[in-house]
Amino acid sequence: MAPFCSVIELVPETYFAPLDLLATFGREAPLHVDLGCGDGDLLCELARRYPQKNFLGVEKLAGRVAKACRKSTLLENVRVLNAESTYAVRYLLPEASVETFYLLFPDPWPKRRHHRRRIVTNDFLDSIHRALESEGTLRIATDQLDYFEQIGRVSRTGSRFVILDSENADLPTTKFERRFVAAGAPIYRLALRKVSPVTWVRACH
Numbered sequence: 734m735a736p737f738c739s740v741i742e743l744v745p746e747t748y749f750a751p752l753d754l755l756a757t758f759g760r761e762a763p764l765h766v767d768l769g770c771g772d773g774d775l776l777c778e779l780a781r782r783y784p785q786k787n788f789l790g791v792e793k794l795a796g797r798v799a800k801a802c803r804k805s806t807l808l809e810n811v812r813v814l815n816a817e818s819t820y821a822v823r824y825l826l827p828e829a830s831v832e833t834f835y836l837l838f839p840d841p842w843p844k845r846r847h848h849r850r851r852i853v854t855n856d857f858l859d860s861i862h863r864a865l866e867s868e869g870t871l872r873i874a875t876d877q878l879d880y881f882e883q884i885g886r887v888s889r890t891g892s893r894f895v896i897l898d899s900e901n902a903d904l905p906t907t908k909f910e911r912r913f914v915a916a917g918a919p920i921y922r923l924a925l926r927k928v929s930p931v932t933w934v935r936a937c938h
Contacts, residue, residue, distance in 0.1 A: 773801025778905035881921035894925035
């Protein structure tokens, strides 16, 4: 018998078409996506808190995917996808399918010459906007002030999102967050709510 982990790890029939979410989870439910889910701590805790929702973890490192699968063994509302986050958001998630994205402590690429590798760009936010359902949310956290400020500037470009106060976000703490807090590092949070064209037009009148 194949290990249960093989059920949790999502292996699409093709990486060139959007996922069939009903077939993936076996039910229709609001979808939450943890981008760069690591070994699955946040993913699993959220899935336990909200069993009425579906949770998809996206992680590019196979070893971390395996750990996330093992931790998710008893959770029927979790799937883990071995893929790069920007690719998954742009090509694998159906339009208007995601209630909430989590992007917690992405690689900050602190050296200036590496800033172009940071995940949050205009193109990335365009893909997030497309995948989010109406008034869906992207939640971001980082310990890097300059990255936080950069994310804020990019987020204000155009009329795609409204920036929300997320200081009181009731989210489980991640391994990275506990490490940063123990070292005395401040945590910067940002929540972006999708603005649909219809909503934007109404707000302007």
